[in-house]
Amino acid sequence: MKTFKTGGVHPPEKKFSENQPIEVLPLPETVSIPLSQHLGAPAVPVINKGDKVKTGQLIAKGESFISANIHSSVTGTVTKIDDVIDASGYRKKAVIIKVEEDQWDESIDTSDTLKKDCDLTSEDIVKKVNQMGIVGMGGAAFPSHVKLSVPKGKKAEYLLINGAECEPYLTSDHRLMLEKGEELMVGITIKMKALGVNKSVIGIEKNKPDAIEYLCELAKEYEGITVEPLKVKYPQGGEKQLIKALVNREVPSGKLPIEVGCIVHNVGTTFAVYEAVQKNKPLIERVVTVTGINIEKPSNLLARIGTPVSAIIEAAGGIPSNTGKVVSGGPMMGKALSNFEAPVTKGTSGILVFPKEASQRVTQLNCIRCAKCVNTCPMTLEPYLLALLSDKKRYEMCENNMIMDCIECGSCHYVCPSGRPLLDNIRVGKAKVGQVIRERK
Amino acid sequence: MNEIVLYSVLSIGSLGTLMALVLYIVAQRFKVIEDPRIDQVEDKLPGANCGGCGYAGCRNFAEEIVKAGTLEGFNCPPGGSEVLSEVASVLGLEAEEQESMVAVVLCSGSRQVAPPKTRFEGLNTCEFAHSLYAGLSGCPYGCLGEGDCVVSCNFDAMCMDENTGLPVIIEEKCVACGACVKACPRNIIELRKKGKKSRRIFVSCINREKGGVARKNCKVACIGCGRCVKECKFEAITLENNLAYIDFNKCTLCRKCPQECPTSAIHEINFPPRKPKEKKENKTAEA
Numbered sequence: 001m002k003t004f005k006t007g008g009v010h011p012p013e014k015k016f017s018e019n020q021p022i023e024v025l026p027l028p029e030t031v032s033i034p035l036s037q038h039l040g041a042p043a044v045p046v047i048n049k050g051d052k053v054k055t056g057q058l059i060a061k062g063e064s065f066i067s068a069n070i071h072s073s074v075t076g077t078v079t080k081i082d083d084v085i086d087a088s089g090y091r092k093k094a095v096i097i098k099v100e101e102d103q104w105d106e107s108i109d110t111s112d113t114l115k116k117d118c119d120l121t122s123e124d125i126v127k128k129v130n131q132m133g134i135v136g137m138g139g140a141a142f143p144s145h146v147k148l149s150v151p152k153g154k155k156a157e158y159l160l161i162n163g164a165e166c167e168p169y170l171t172s173d174h175r176l177m178l179e180k181g182e183e184l185m186v187g188i189t190i191k192m193k194a195l196g197v198n199k200s201v202i203g204i205e206k207n208k209p210d211a212i213e214y215l216c217e218l219a220k221e222y223e224g225i226t227v228e229p230l231k232v233k234y235p236q237g238g239e240k241q242l243i244k245a246l247v248n249r250e251v252p253s254g255k256l257p258i259e260v261g262c263i264v265h266n267v268g269t270t271f272a273v274y275e276a277v278q279k280n281k282p283l284i285e286r287v288v289t290v291t292g293i294n295i296e297k298p299s300n301l302l303a304r305i306g307t308p309v310s311a312i313i314e315a316a317g318g319i320p321s322n323t324g325k326v327v328s329g330g331p332m333m334g335k336a337l338s339n340f341e342a343p344v345t346k347g348t349s350g351i352l353v354f355p356k357e358a359s360q361r362v363t364q365l366n367c368i369r370c371a372k373c374v375n376t377c378p379m380t381l382e383p384y385l386l387a388l389l390s391d392k393k394r395y396e397m398c399e400n401n402m403i404m405d406c407i408e409c410g411s412c413h414y415v416c417p418s419g420r421p422l423l424d425n426i427r428v429g430k431a432k433v434g435q436v437i438r439e440r441k
Numbered sequence: 442m443n444e445i446v447l448y449s450v451l452s453i454g455s456l457g458t459l460m461a462l463v464l465y466i467v468a469q470r471f472k473v474i475e476d477p478r479i480d481q482v483e484d485k486l487p488g489a490n491c492g493g494c495g496y497a498g499c500r501n502f503a504e505e506i507v508k509a510g511t512l513e514g515f516n517c518p519p520g521g522s523e524v525l526s527e528v529a530s531v532l533g534l535e536a537e538e539q540e541s542m543v544a545v546v547l548c549s550g551s552r553q554v555a556p557p558k559t560r561f562e563g564l565n566t567c568e569f570a571h572s573l574y575a576g577l578s579g580c581p582y583g584c585l586g587e588g589d590c591v592v593s594c595n596f597d598a599m600c601m602d603e604n605t606g607l608p609v610i611i612e613e614k615c616v617a618c619g620a621c622v623k624a625c626p627r628n629i630i631e632l633r634k635k636g637k638k639s640r641r642i643f644v645s646c647i648n649r650e651k652g653g654v655a656r657k658n659c660k661v662a663c664i665g666c667g668r669c670v671k672e673c674k675f676e677a678i679t680l681e682n683n684l685a686y687i688d689f690n691k692c693t694l695c696r697k698c699p700q701e702c703p704t705s706a707i708h709e710i711n712f713p714p715r716k717p718k719e720k721k722e723n724k725t726a727e728a
Contacts, residue, residue: 089559089575091650338559338574361562424564431572 001206003231004244007378009411010233011168011332013207017291017298018171022179024302025315027102031074031306032084032094033059037345038141040066045095051078056105056282059095062133068143068346069133071282073304076100087309087328087335087342094343097306109279114182118190118277125194125277132276133283133346137268138162138237139329141347144269148194150258157261159192159200160246161270163215164230164237166205167330170350172287173267175300177204177211180271181218187274188225195263201246202227202267205236234332235409239264241378253405268349283346288312292353294320303344310340312351324356332410362419373412373422379405383412387422390429395436398429404437406430478531479503485527486520491595493518493618512536519596519616542617542632544598544610548584549645549708551605555580555659571626577606580658582648584608584629593624612639634689639711642687642694644669646706649682656704663706669698 036042043060053059053072060070076099083091104110120128130145150156161184165173177184188200202219204212206229219225228246235241240251242264249260257264265273268286275281284305291298296317303312309328313319319326327334328348373383381402389398406426413423482503490498494517496505506515512534517524521541529536557577561570567589575581586606591599598614599621601607608621608630622630629647644663648655652664665683677691678698687698687707696715699707 085575085579088573089579090581335573338579421564424569428564428566428569428572 001231002245003233004241006380007376008233009376009414014168015171017289017300018174020299022175022287022300022302027099028307028311030098032096032343033306034092034094035060038068038135038143043070045081047078049078049080054103054105056108066146068135071284073284073306074099075103085339087337089338108281115278116186122194128277134272134276135346138266139347139349154258156195156197156263158247159197160262160264161202162237162242162264163202163204163267166234166236167332169291169352170289170330172289172300172349174208174211176267176271176287181214183274184270185218185222187270190277198224200225203230203242203246205230205232207232235378238407288348289350290316294355295353306343308341309351322355323353325354325359327352365418372415376411376415383422387425390425395432399433403429403433476507478507481531482528489595491618518618541635543615543635544621544630545633546608546630547645547647548629549661550583550659551607554661568626578658589624590621593620640694641710644685644687644706645708649684651683661704661706668701672697672701
């Protein structure tokens with residue numbers, strides 16, 4: 001069984017919602033669609049207050065190369081374009097739309113029929129992906145058209161599809177693979193065409209045997225696509241780890257996967273690309289896993305972008321009384337919410353509700369130099385050292401010790417027997433070093 | 442026996458003399474001539490190496506000031522004008538009287554007036570908390586209360602108030618070196634003129650949100666109503682981005698604005714208790 005070699009952990013899987021089919025979440029009363037849901041420059045609104053918008057209509061345009069278009073996820077009236085409190089409590093610009101009905105833009109094909117053939121050229125496909133505002137749906141929300149345009153002088157060999165879903169609790173990608181398998185395959189062929197590659201590997205962890213079996217069956221019909229079962233290990237869904245696991249190549253420090261001829265896309269993104277290219281449908285909804293130990297009905301919901309988190313939790317049976325923390329994303333890399341009215345964005349993969357006793361951090365003790373963090377780090381860094389250097393503000397030494405290679409997976413923090421906030425310290429250092437590097441340029 | 446002693450004394454002695462000679466020649470040949478005043482100036486400085494002057498420690502400051510030969514542009518915040526006049530006497534210069542400054546915390550969002558809405562767990566530094574979320578009360582401008590400023594203070598002039606969750610500056614110890622100003626990720630701390638008898642008036646808030654929004658999170662936030670601006674006869678108060686700011690160089694400490702502030706965001710410090718109203722109004726009119 002393939003996997004990446006160095007480090008990694010295996011937290012309890014706790015995939016409570018893996019047998020729950022994807023359900024459509026009813027439309028909320030209002031949606032607030034943030035203008036910056038992706039990495040890069042925020043989009044610029046192209047509509048005004050009071051305008052009527054249809055579902056799928058362009059409402060904000062990404063003007064620089066690393067940016068993404070944003071479309072209305074509902075039909076209604078724009079009540080305001082203003083700052084709203086996001087998940088962190090800071091104010092971010094958003095378009096607030098009062099929902100009236102659900103009338104889709106005429107250009108969008110809303111039927112369920114599978115459309116296999118794609119006669120667009122590779123430039124047109126990338127253009128379409130850009131137009132439809134597709135971003136990476138694994139969490140980082142990197143604009144997909146940037147990934148699909150191979151820089152000059154580089155050549156892509158493999159398209160790797162990330163179906164690992166290595167984070168515990170999350171099941172949205174798993175359900176998508178089971179329910180939209182054929183669409184995924186078409187999505188992969190489209191992307192292979194755009195990149196000009198003839199080999200594609202789908203990596204799936206072996207705790208999803210039904211998905212592996214189903215996709216293996218489907219892959220027989222498509223040339224160049226193979227399915228590879230992977231050992232269950234976190235953070236296998238990390239770009240660099242997946243490349244190591246699937247094609248045994250190592251991305252050099254500070255470089256992108258294209259350096260070793262690989263492009264990695266998430267299953268969610270692949271499905272979104274299929275819908276964008278074949279159905280003309282922009283990225284306006286996504287599958288969100290809502291789960292937790294005490295949640296009444298763990299489920300996988302198809303939610304429109306901009307739906308408040310509270311509505312999603314409500315659909316899963318409401319917030320249990322002893323809730324201590326609500327996390328957006330996976331339990332390892334996700335971020336605790338400070339505000340339940342924060343909207344679902346293109347990068348929200350899950351909403352996890354933890355009871356009080358499970359959400360508290362353990363008491364912080366002194367470092368006992370056990371080096372568990374060093375053994376666990378999938379990027380072969382020394383987390384204890386980076387955390388110490390960052391705490392003492394030795395940012396230059398942080399840089400020399402490759403702090404920028406940290407993928408912030410949190411494995412070091414997870415294994416630390418002294419409960420030290422290693423990743424917190426490293427994040428501060430990484431932000432500082434990043435700032436210094438940008439200023440140097 | 443005697444011979445051995447004699448030879449060894451002679452050989453070691455001559456070797457020693459030879460080496461001493463070499464060392465003497467080298468020392469004479471390659472000696473570094475340093476201005477003796479640098480040592481003298483350094484002796485006068487506080488020696489805390491706080492960096493408040495903008496130089497890398499007291500020695501560096503002494504070197505630079507001797508090289509420049511003037512006091513212009515040099516300031517030792519912890520030493521104040523006293524130390525500077527001593528330094529001036531070493532250099533044979535005349536020191537000008539300098540206004541002493543003090544650090545002021547521009548946030549009064551204590552736990553009582555800005556109740557926490559969330560709980561924070563993680564690395565207990567302001568730097569990290571600032572990168573993560575808006576703050577316990579939800580105010581994205583207010584004090585995070587993790588105490589980076591207290592840690593940065595070299596003079597024991599700061600402590601956290603357990604009750605309010607805000608840092609307190611001990612005026613007598615503060616030397617205005619500016620370390621806390623740099624340490625605060627939200628720029629809440631400002632160096633202000635100490636003022637006559639340590640009396641100061643300032644707006645204790647830096648929230649630039651609209652009034653209603655700011656008020657929702659904190660009862661004592663500046664809501665940008667502009668009443669203080671209208672009240673001030675000396676044009677010392679400016680209103681920008683929903684936030685009033687009092688220029689300490691223009692403020693005459695007339696004590697009119699604090700009364701006007703509807704949220705009591707304007708603080709007056711070290712003033713005697715207010716006397717009956719009429720008397721004071723006459724005074725300011727004269728001024």
